[in-house]
Amino acid sequence: MVLDIWKKISKKQVDPVYLLYGTEAFLINETKQLLVDNVLEEEEKDFNFSVYDLEETPIEEALEDAETFPFMGEKRLVILQNPLFLTSEKSKGKIDHQLAKLESYLKQPAPYSILVFSAPYEKLDERKKITKELKRNATVVEAKKLTEQETKAWVRERAVTHGSGIENDAIELLLALAGTNLFMLTSEIDKLALYAGENQLIRKEMVDHLTARSLEQTIFSLVDKVVHKNVEAALRIYYDLLKQNEEPIKILAVLTGQFRLIYQVKELARKGYGQQQIAGTLKIHPYRVKLAAGQAGAFSDEELSRIIMLLADADYQMKTGGMKKEMLIEMILFQMKGR
Structure with missing residues (x-):
């Protein structure tokens, strides 16, 4: 479950390769941001943080970066956007990826790098060898819509990150008023936690008073x-x-x-x-x-x-x-x- 992976990352327990795929953009963005915040110190980001668009850059160039020892830090974070080769779609560009090099990297990833594949696609092509290899060797975050119980658990966790708790009735009302869009809920919870104050409970009355209705x-x-x-x-x-x-x-x-x-x-x-x-x-x-x-x-x-x-x-x-x-x-x- 994505919340369990987030908890591990927040404790700085990170894995060498992540695959984030699905159409729930918030979950992908939040996972990437958590990795950035917990893997690198602010002063390291200029040297040890890279983002590549794989529709414009060959995979071997990004892997070369991942295999480069970090400068002035212990970890290097490399995010790879749009790995279309994991799907059944054909790339519109002229990039020819040397996927054999990726397969080789996955068998023995650099211990000082975190490689993150960000794939905003509903489905991956499970028939492809590279998809199978990546899912076998990576920590997978499937960014699909959360269930009702997962959404409620996420709301509680979000409140806790601000040092607040939230009543069950308040969660029910919040979902009824603001809907289940995670971007909107984030804004509402952050506002409610600020209003309630640290170590205070977000109550149903606060939700009713402060929540913007979609x-x-x-x-x-x-x-x-x-x-x-x-x-x-x-x-x-x-x-x-x-x-x-x-x-x-x-x-x-x-x-x-x-x-x-x-x-x-x-x-x-x-x-x-x-x-x-x-x-x-x-x-x-x-x-x-x-x-x-x-x-x-x-x-x-x-x-x-x-x-x-x-x-x-x-x-x-x-x-x-x-x-x-x-x-x-x-x-x-x-x-x-x-x-």
């Missing part, structure tokens, strides 16, 4: 008001969005997406899919599935179909100028009241 989470709250038949509160949220200069067509798109998600979750659950399976099928975070599943029970299939049709019609009206955009969403919310 548009998606604000729309989720709006839908939740509809679920509980409190359309007046839903309208207040909608009017607040308009005051924040959110475009009605953008609000409509996110609102439609939320109801489509509720419908999909309801349908897949009926087929016996668990929440993790649904998340994998729809390619979304499991926490979003959990929230949508909680809302799905409030609507019959007929109600959801009718609402989605209303939203589709509103989208057509907005794009053809059939009615004032702001009024279209108002009308839909009033119609939902009598569902």
